[in-house]
Amino acid sequence: MSNPALNEIISIHVGQAGTKIGESCCKLFCVEHGIDKSGFILNNHCTDRTGNIDTFFNVNSDSKYIPRSLFVDLDDGSINEIMNGSLRRLFDPRYLISNKEDASNNFARGYYTVGRKIISNVMDSVQSLAENCENLSGFLIYNSICGGTGSGFGSLLMQKLSKQYRKKTKMCFCVFPSNKLASAVVEPYNSILSTHATLPHSDCNFLVDNEAIYGICRNKLDLEKPSFFELNMVIAHAVSFITTSFRFDGSLNVNLNEFQTNLVPFPTVHFIATAISPLRSSSKSTYSNVGGQQIFQECFDKGNQLLSCDIEKGKLMTACILFKGVVPMRDVNVGIESIRHSKIEYVDWAPITFKVGINHRTMDCLPNDIVGRSLLSAGMVINSTAMGKCWNKLNQKFDKLYSKKAFVHWYVGEGMEEGEFTESRENLANLERDYLEMSIDCNSEEDEY
Incomplete structure (x- = not known):
């Protein structure tokens, strides 16, 4: 058994998008680890399924599990919703930080003016969370680089984290600007200013965009007009796949440092696309059953990818597929061979390899989930030269x-x-x-x- 202390991770959720995604992730993590909305282990939950619960949760003297999460927004609206929402008894209010003045979709307000007013308080909270860890592995930062808080304050925070926790891994789950959908005309400014400011400080960025997830909801999950709650639910499942091997023992596990080593061939080329398979509506069936080869093929289908990036128009550098459920290695090898002989192109300076993670737990879903359960499922993370486009x-x-x-x-x-x-x-x-x-x-x- 692995030592849970080796995988303690602090999650930081920045801006409206980051906090909403974080709330959805915490709901799903609670289901996966058997924790109720107050932070206590459910009586009917098998102890062998709680996994390395310390990865994302800290237990207090009352045996209550509190997320190792910090929620920050310059506007108090999203933080107030969390404080009054269904998980209000789960979180420690000290780590729900807001301001009365928002960033108004302006990177400069989040980075230079309004954000500077609370950065000291935020870093004190980060230090408090870090001190509660026996052996901190790193940080997961959730934000949108389109808005003012996510881009501006997110950049300021990343620079502070890089200075104070230089040797700790820092990975980001970022909402990227969509090709056709935009909530603010200045998204290109915010995104490029933020990427410039954080490029040396982030180790790996998993990118998603609303346009791609809208497509998943409409074409795969039978939702004609999905809400942001439903979009965030899809993102939460992607995060769950990526982090499952940090939290649960499996026959082939991938830790935080292995992601870096296998996915990032060059320091700046660290922007990663994500895909999920299978994607079926929860209303159609209780469980779907697909094989390993089909999962490989679906992960390379544009319709299953959470980023509007045509992988086939670039060359594959590295990829990692993370299974949930029982999958024979023969099926995995057949799936890899089928992709090797497909129309996907590869760079010639690296061997064609797929990092594989296998966890025998089947996927968990929320009671009102839009994603249908599957006996075998997978998340894939892909680093392709198509990201340049x-x-x-x-x-x-x-x-x-x-x-x-x-x-x-x-x-x-x-x-x-x-x-x-x-x-x-x-x-x-x-x-x-x-x-x-x-x-x-x-x-x-x-x-x-």
Whole structure:
């Protein structure tokens, strides 16, 4: 058995998107570990299914399990909803932090002005959570890089974490701007400013976007007009797959450091796409039953991916598939071979390998879940050169706005220098080039000499 103390992780949820995703994740984690809404182990829950509960929960003297989670928003609306919601008795109110003044979709307000007012309080809370850990492995940060708090305050927080906890792993679950859906016209500014500010400080970023998840809800889960609660439920399942091996013993487990080692071939090329299979509506059947080979194929289907990024238009660098349920290794190997001989292209400078994690627990679902249960399921994380095309599209949107200097005065008015726009854009151009260089075959480079 693994030592649970080796996998203690602190989750930090920033902004409205981050806090809402965090609430959905905590609900699902409680179901998986057999914890009720007050933080106590359910009487009818098998003790051998609680797993390494200390990964995401800290137990107090009353045997109550409290999430190792910090919720932060510059506006108090989302925090008040949590404090008055169904999980109000689960969380420690000391780690629910808000302000009375929001960031108004402005990176500069979250980073330079409003965010600076609470950063000291937030870092004190992080230290308090860290002191309650026997052996802290790292941090999971949840935010949207589209809005003001998630982008601005999220960047400020990442820089502080990098300085204070330099050797700890820092992974992010980020809501990325959608190609066609936008809640604010300045999303390209916020996203590129945030990525520039956090690029050296994050070890791995799992990206999702609302457009892709809307597509999953409509085409896979039979929801014509999904709510944000339902979108967040899909994201929570993706997070569950990624973190299952941290929390439950399995025949093939993947720890926090292994994700970094296997998924990130170059420091800046750390943006990861995520997919889930199978995706079936909970209203159609209690359980669906699919095989390992079908799961592999579905994970590479655009309809199962939580990011609007066409993997087939790039070259696969690394991938990791994480199973829940009993799967024979023969099925896994057949699935890998089927993908190797598909139309997916691969970089030629690395061997074609898939990191595989297997946990024999079947997937858990919430009572009102929109995702149907399956005896065998999997989450896949993919690092592909196709991510460069996502950054290219975002850079083009930035360029159109900045060519007219549109809305720039709102950022400068919060104390940000205009030169930061051009500096950030140049850094993102370098990121694009990094992805392009990753896609160039070694044979092509040799032919040039």
